[in-house]
Amino acid sequence: MKPLTSTSLPTFLERFDHFKNAEIQNITILSATSIQLHLFLQDTQRDFNWIDLYLVFEDVVDAKLPQEVNVSYIDSSDGFLLVYQDQLFKWSCEQDKSLIGTKNALCYIIAKSIKLKEEVPQ
Numbered sequence: 001m002k003p004l005t006s007t008s009l010p011t012f013l014e015r016f017d018h019f020k021n022a023e024i025q026n027i028t029i030l031s032a033t034s035i036q037l038h039l040f041l042q043d044t045q046r047d048f049n050w051i052d053l054y055l056v057f058e059d060v061v062d063a064k065l066p067q068e069v070n071v072s073y074i075d076s077s078d079g080f081l082l083v084y085q086d087q088l089f090k091w092s093c094e095q096d097k098s099l100i101g102t103k104n105a106l107c108y109i110i111a112k113s114i115k116l117k118e119e120v121p122q
Helices: 009-015 068-073 099-103
Strands: 002-004 023-031 034-043 049-064 081-085 088-092 108-119
Touching: 009 081, 034 108, 049 088, 099 108
Parallel strands: none
Antiparallel strands: 002 108, 023 034, 034 049, 049 108, 081 088, 088 108
16 A cells, blocks of 8 residues: 555546546445555546555544445535545545544544555456
């Protein structure tokens, strides 16, 4: 897994079109401070082919996660929010960048760092 930095975040978001129409495959709690988000989404660097993207949020400071059965119902037509603010990465299924907006979302993860892994389906 490679780290996602605050400086590489804008390019990363552009590459994956801010997660528009991404499918959440699952959200897995790896430990008390680590959560993995598995997405299936289009990659502009691979001619818009679909890939599996794993984001591992480390040193999680706060999170609100839906039950596994509800994950597939989360609408991603407008994309998901991923920002770096106040030395924290904030991912949310809503687009509101404010802390109140994030905490009012159906699901969110706030962490100190993120690592990622890409896999091309066979």
